[in-house]
Amino acid sequence: MNNDTEFSPKNPGECGEESNVVENDPAEVIIDNLEDKDLNSFCQFFEGRILPLKRKNDVLNKNVKKLKEEKQTEEIRIIDLVTENERLAKALKSSLVERDCLEKAKINLEQKVLAQTILIENLEDTKHKLSSIESRLKEELECPVCHSVPREGKIPVCENGHITCAECKRSTCPICRVEMEDLFSPLAFNISELVFYSCANKENGCMFTSFKTEINIHEAENCEFADKMYCPFFEECETMCSENNILSHIESCEHGDASYYNVNGQQSYSWDNEAFGGTNGFVVPTSKEDKIFITELQVGDEYMFVPKHFSTDGSKKYTIELKIFSPDGSVVKYFKGETIPLEKSFHDIRVDEDAFVLSKKAMLKIVTVGDDGNYHWKSKLTIL
Numbered sequence: 010m011n012n013d014t015e016f017s018p019k020n021p022g023e024c025g026e027e028s029n030v031v032e033n034d035p036a037e038v039i040i041d042n043l044e045d046k047d048l049n050s051f052c053q054f055f056e057g058r059i060l061p062l063k064r065k066n067d068v069l070n071k072n073v074k075k076l077k078e079e080k081q082t083e084e085i086r087i088i089d090l091v092t093e094n095e096r097l098a099k100a101l102k103s104s105l106v107e108r109d110c111l112e113k114a115k116i117n118l119e120q121k122v123l124a125q126t127i128l129i130e131n132l133e134d135t136k137h138k139l140s141s142i143e144s145r146l147k148e149e150l151e152c153p154v155c156h157s158v159p160r161e162g163k164i165p166v167c168e169n170g171h172i173t174c175a176e177c178k179r180s181t182c183p184i185c186r187v188e189m190e191d192l193f194s195p196l197a198f199n200i201s202e203l204v205f206y207s208c209a210n211k212e213n214g215c216m217f218t219s220f221k222t223e224i225n226i227h228e229a230e231n232c233e234f235a236d237k238m239y240c241p242f243f244e245e246c247e248t249m250c251s252e253n254n255i256l257s258h259i260e261s262c263e264h265g266d267a268s269y270y271n272v273n274g275q276q277s278y279s280w281d282n283e284a285f286g287g288t289n290g291f292v293v294p295t296s297k298e299d300k301i302f303i304t305e306l307q308v309g310d311e312y313m314f315v316p317k318h319f320s321t322d323g324s325k326k327y328t329i330e331l332k333i334f335s336p337d338g339s340v341v342k343y344f345k346g347e348t349i350p351l352e353k354s355f356h357d358i359r360v361d362e363d364a365f366v367l368s369k370k371a372m373l374k375i376v377t378v379g380d381d382g383n384y385h386w387k388s389k390l391t392i393l
Contacts, residue, residue, distance in 0.1 A: 153171070170194075215233075240264070318350060326348055327348045331345075335377065
């Protein structure tokens with residue numbers, strides 16, 4: 010058989026047979042008429058054409074899948090962008106509303122500041138005018154002798170209307186020399202109720218000013234510059250000090266030792282005594298400003314231990330225990346009580362029996378006499 014012969018199905022009509030055969034698939038007809046050799050060649054040819062197409066199809070499928078995934082990712086990203094855009098739009102709208110509110114608030118604040126500035130200027134002007142009026146009233150009230158404005162009691166006046174303070178009143182008027190009778194000026198007294206007075210402790214540094222009633226209360230109870238505290242070395246020092254300068258005075262007082270024992274957060278402290286008399290100072294653990302002083306002194310046949318304190322809070326007191334004992338610890342005396350403010354005089358302390366007291370006989374049982382001739386004993390302070 011010639012290899013160049015074309016393979017084609019036989020025509021049933023050519024054989025004189027009826028055309029009852031069902032028409033087959035052309036590919037199947039071609040394959041049926043191929044010889045084995047030609048079939049192998051055809052298969053190889055077919056596979057050579059199909060496999061690249063299959064590979065391309067696989068690549069296309071992968072690309073399609075990737076594109077679908079990218080499409081889904083992009084759709085999600087677009088949704089996120091839309092959501093973020095909506096959020097930003099709302100935030101922008103809210104910011105614009107807030108900006109408008111802030112602008113309105115700024116305008117209102119500027120208006121208030123302007124109104125307050127005008128009010129302050131008016132108040133300063135009024136204050137200046139009142140100060141001028143007060144100065145003029147004080148000039149009229151000023152005593153021509155001591156040049157102070159009367160603060161206490163009625164204000165004497167002569168028949169010509171010249172006033173003096175009660176302390177400077179003499180038989181004749183210091184201005185016109187007419188006889189000073191028992192006349193008083195209600196007008197001057199009423200005016201004195203309307204002016205401000207400086208604290209009597211102004212020279213000590215107090216800048217407080219107020220009406221007569223308030224200034225008297227301030228000086229009697231509240232002024233930290235008032236000289237109302239006794240030096241803890243009161244056995245020899247008679248200096249009166251203010252709350253503001255008492256500590257500096259104690260440090261420089263020539264009548265006692267100004268050294269302090271800092272208990273470093275502890276509640277008790279022990280020390281040796283080599284001679285009777287003097288004062289020991291302690292920094293209170295709970296407050297570096299507060300101090301406790303134990304003053305030792307001999308009054309007749311009594312040995313006294315006076316526990317005084319300085320506190321920034323005048324009403325504060327400390328409960329302490331004082332232990333007096335011999336160097337070997339064989340003889341011990343305990344005292345317990347409250348500390349005494351520096352404002353209390355030694356006379357009042359003795360009257361109220363606030364001091365810790367030992368008789369001479371009891372004290373001699375505690376102390377030992379050293380080669381220097383001084384008494385020796387130990388003390389321990391405990392803050393309860």
